[in-house]
Amino acid sequence: MTLPGAAGRVLACLPGSAHHSIYDVRGAPLYHRLTELDATEVPELLRRLRGREGPVLELACGSGRLTLPLLAAGFAVTALDLSPAMVELLEERVRGASALPHRPVSLRALVADMSDFDLAERFGAIVLGTTSITLLDEQARASCFACVRRHLRPGGTFLMSAMDVSAAGREPVESSTPLPTESGELLEYLDPVAERRWTSIVLSDGTGAPRELFSSSMRLLPSAQLIEELAGAGLALAGRHAIDLGTGAAGREDVLLELTADDARRRRRPAVAELFVAPSRFGDSSRRATRAEGTTVHFADGRSALCGTSGLWNVNLGYGNRAVADAVGAASRDASYLTLFRQSHDYAERAALSLIGVAAPHDYDRVLFSTAGSAALDAAIKIARQHSQLLGQPERRVIVGLRGSYHGMTFGAHGLTGEDLGQAQYAIDQRLVRHVDHADPTEIVRLLGAQGDSIAAIVLEPLLGSGAHVVAPAVIEAILRGREDHGYLVVADEVATGFGRTGPMFASQHWSAQPDLLVTSKGLTNGACAASAILWARRVSETFDHADAVLVHGETQAGTPPSCAAIEATIAQFAELDALANGRRVAARLDIWLGELAAQAPAVAHVRGAGCFRAIELREPDGTPFGVERVESVAADCRNAGATVHPGPTAVQLIPALTYQEADLDRLLDRVGGTLQRL
Numbered sequence: 001m002t003l004p005g006a007a008g009r010v011l012a013c014l015p016g017s018a019h020h021s022i023y024d025v026r027g028a029p030l031y032h033r034l035t036e037l038d039a040t041e042v043p044e045l046l047r048r049l050r051g052r053e054g055p056v057l058e059l060a061c062g063s064g065r066l067t068l069p070l071l072a073a074g075f076a077v078t079a080l081d082l083s084p085a086m087v088e089l090l091e092e093r094v095r096g097a098s099a100l101p102h103r104p105v106s107l108r109a110l111v112a113d114m115s116d117f118d119l120a121e122r123f124g125a126i127v128l129g130t131t132s133i134t135l136l137d138e139q140a141r142a143s144c145f146a147c148v149r150r151h152l153r154p155g156g157t158f159l160m161s162a163m164d165v166s167a168a169g170r171e172p173v174e175s176s177t178p179l180p181t182e183s184g185e186l187l188e189y190l191d192p193v194a195e196r197r198w199t200s201i202v203l204s205d206g207t208g209a210p211r212e213l214f215s216s217s218m219r220l221l222p223s224a225q226l227i228e229e230l231a232g233a234g235l236a237l238a239g240r241h242a243i244d245l246g247t248g249a250a251g252r253e254d255v256l257l258e259l260t261a262d263d264a265r266r267r268r269r270p271a272v273a274e275l276f277v278a279p280s281r282f283g284d285s286s287r288r289a290t291r292a293e294g295t296t297v298h299f300a301d302g303r304s305a306l307c308g309t310s311g312l313w314n315v316n317l318g319y320g321n322r323a324v325a326d327a328v329g330a331a332s333r334d335a336s337y338l339t340l341f342r343q344s345h346d347y348a349e350r351a352a353l354s355l356i357g358v359a360a361p362h363d364y365d366r367v368l369f370s371t372a373g374s375a376a377l378d379a380a381i382k383i384a385r386q387h388s389q390l391l392g393q394p395e396r397r398v399i400v401g402l403r404g405s406y407h408g409m410t411f412g413a414h415g416l417t418g419e420d421l422g423q424a425q426y427a428i429d430q431r432l433v434r435h436v437d438h439a440d441p442t443e444i445v446r447l448l449g450a451q452g453d454s455i456a457a458i459v460l461e462p463l464l465g466s467g468a469h470v471v472a473p474a475v476i477e478a479i480l481r482g483r484e485d486h487g488y489l490v491v492a493d494e495v496a497t498g499f500g501r502t503g504p505m506f507a508s509q510h511w512s513a514q515p516d517l518l519v520t521s522k523g524l525t526n527g528a529c530a531a532s533a534i535l536w537a538r539r540v541s542e543t544f545d546h547a548d549a550v551l552v553h554g555e556t557q558a559g560t561p562p563s564c565a566a567i568e569a570t571i572a573q574f575a576e577l578d579a580l581a582n583g584r585r586v587a588a589r590l591d592i593w594l595g596e597l598a599a600q601a602p603a604v605a606h607v608r609g610a611g612c613f614r615a616i617e618l619r620e621p622d623g624t625p626f627g628v629e630r631v632e633s634v635a636a637d638c639r640n641a642g643a644t645v646h647p648g649p650t651a652v653q654l655i656p657a658l659t660y661q662e663a664d665l666d667r668l669l670d671r672v673g674g675t676l677q678r679l
Helices: 005-012 027-035 042-049 067-072 084-096 138-151 223-232 262-267 322-334 346-359 373-390 411-416 441-454 473-486 538-547 561-576 579-600 628-640 662-678
Strands: 019-021 056-059 077-081 107-111 123-128 152-165 173-178 184-191 196-204 210-219 235-242 252-261 289-293 296-299 304-307 364-370 398-402 433-436 455-460 489-494 517-520 532-537 604-610 613-618 651-654
Touching: 005 173, 005 184, 005 196, 005 210, 027 196, 027 210, 042 067, 042 123, 042 152, 042 235, 042 252, 056 067, 056 138, 067 077, 067 084, 077 084, 084 107, 123 138, 138 152, 138 223, 138 235, 152 223, 223 235, 223 252, 304 662, 322 561, 346 364, 346 532, 346 561, 364 373, 364 538, 373 411, 373 455, 373 489, 373 517, 373 532, 373 538, 398 441, 433 441, 441 455, 441 473, 455 473, 473 489, 532 538, 561 579, 579 604, 579 613, 579 662, 613 628, 628 651, 628 662, 651 662
Parallel strands: 019 210, 056 077, 056 123, 077 107, 123 152, 398 433, 398 455, 455 489, 489 517
Antiparallel strands: 152 252, 173 184, 184 196, 196 210, 235 252, 289 296, 296 304, 364 532, 517 532, 604 613, 613 651
């Protein structure tokens, strides 16, 4: 037998008679003495079994590392193992155990193969600890999972631990730990490329020299692969739970997989109504995230992926920013909730001043807080129409947007949205809404000539969020010039483009003149709170002030202390992390990569966008654009490859965090690029 690393060097200097399997008659007692001290997955296992009815079937029980805690918790346990020596040790331990509160205990210990067993009993829970499943080949694993499925009671659960190797750069990781009960050390060698794990126990003599070696080798099976195989046996993932390994576990992540029979899962209808998804697709574990940190999102199907969407392009600084989280927590403790109905509070005042400070303090002097981009756009429409009335121009009620734009799903914003998203189905009133082309200024010039004096506001995204189409500078200039002639308000919908997404803090800062209302939301709190804001130019606030006019608008959760604290902290983090400069570096790398991709991938028709907001248009071999289902399939393929992208109508969109570090960004782009080139 060949062993890598330190274990191989020990083997080279020992006679063959001094080398044993960890699982043979000589190795079993030693293995037992080591594993009886290992309770790594026990707390998580018992937590998942709490409240469940037994009996419990334990596979590959060994000498009882999990069996004794299960008995101590009061479960009736059937434990099986292929090694007679291990089963004998287990029975001896149970007979001699003095710390079992439940006497007599209910234990049936069997010598049996976990890949081929047939018991008369059905179980409320089946457990498989450590990584014993990796000792089996694919056919034996399929047989094992089929046995598990057959032996589960209706509503029962299968709990199995797995190990994912996360060695950076795919380099082998080797670790050495002193033995707690013997003179010697435990060696572990993880090789992600060879997809193997070697475990060795080295016993030393009185001088510290090795005298005996026990070893085992097994395949590395990623949890994602196991989940797919389990699904083939009719077992659906209900949860993927991290196991705390403490220190010294570099290069690996242990998880406890929780599975149920498919028929039991179908009976449990998903409780969450997902957005823009048909009910038949609710609850898909490949799209259900369990946690996120930095630029990585973990999903319920066991996969992890580098995030190429910044959430919904709002987590510009990465997930779990500690400064923002701490600010929200402190505000929640110190103030909890304060309203802006007929009063104000210090949190809102500070957040407003900070926001004006990073926008254009010489242009804006007031902030109206809201709860979402859609709600803020509704409020902006109301402000524009009331502004016209205060100027004695009540005939100005028309609101103009761009075709292909997306402004949200509340009634006003839905009506303003310039793509077909079911407005007719919901009887959205669009009689006072007009749409013009985002690339050709002749349409807006023609509309102004015909209806310029009836327009209350023109609302435009500097870059259309659906598809990342850049609005032509000539269109923006025509709108700004028309404002001078006709007096309407210009509203910049920077829900998506604000907070550095396209380069500057706000894309409209590069316009020749500033908008009258600036709407921001997504990056406003780094995704930590539901919040949005409308910045008012002085000409707007002065009109309301002169008439002392009340804007009839209010939202219960608008401008709460936690959301305002998140705004302040996010703005401070932009400065501390130099996020705008780093975002420009990310954008420059995207420019190079997108150019190379367009040249190398036949399925890429063209690329577009600006800054860290990009779209990759896809086409079939005959040149026709991809349909929605095809794009969603590509997004799923990217997720399977370890990267998330956003599916658009005919393109996938790539919107990475501004704070991406170079190595992680290259990994993200490699995974997306590899998927698109394989098309």
